[in-house]
Amino acid sequence: MNSNKHMRKRFIDGEYAISDHAIIEARKDGIDPRTVEKLEWVAINGEVIEEYVDRKRVLIYAELKEENLPVHIIVDYSFRDEPVIVTAYVPDSRYWLKNKTRKARK
Numbered sequence: 856m857n858s859n860k861h862m863r864k865r866f867i868d869g870e871y872a873i874s875d876h877a878i879i880e881a882r883k884d885g886i887d888p889r890t891v892e893k894l895e896w897v898a899i900n901g902e903v904i905e906e907y908v909d910r911k912r913v914l915i916y917a918e919l920k921e922e923n924l925p926v927h928i929i930v931d932y933s934f935r936d937e938p939v940i941v942t943a944y945v946p947d948s949r950y951w952l953k954n955k956t957r958k959a960r961k
Contacts, residue, residue, distance in 0.1 A: 859903055859913070862930065862938045866898040873940045877928070881943040886919070886926060893919055894940050897928050904955050912941070916955050925954035 865871050873894055881890050901917030904927075911933040918925050928943045946954045 858932060861935070862913075862932050863899055865936070865938050866895055870936065871895075871898070871938045871940070874942070877940045877943045881926075884943075884945040885922065885924060886943065886945070893926070894928055894943050897926050897943075898930060898938075898940060901926075901928070902955070905957070916946075918954075927954075 873891060877894065878890055881887070881894060886893055897915060897917040897919075901915035903913045904916045905914040907913070910931075912929055912931050915928050915930060916925065925946055926943060927946050928940050930938050931941050932938045948954075950958055952958055
């Protein structure tokens, strides 16, 4: 099973963690209420848009339909049996094209 499928299965099975930092940042950006459920949904249903293999992390994007809100989460999978959502945020259009492609730095 590839690492992304394995990681998603962990989220489906409830075998994951969310850092306090991720919850705080998500709420600052308006991902509230039911923050934990929403971040879990992004982890299960979102699209991996960047992989940081050397750091064992992925950046996942999804749109929360209810709020019409794009969301990015970074998942650390260095502990194979318990992936961790380390941060969550609404992508800033100054740095992202269509919320999925990082703009070139000037």
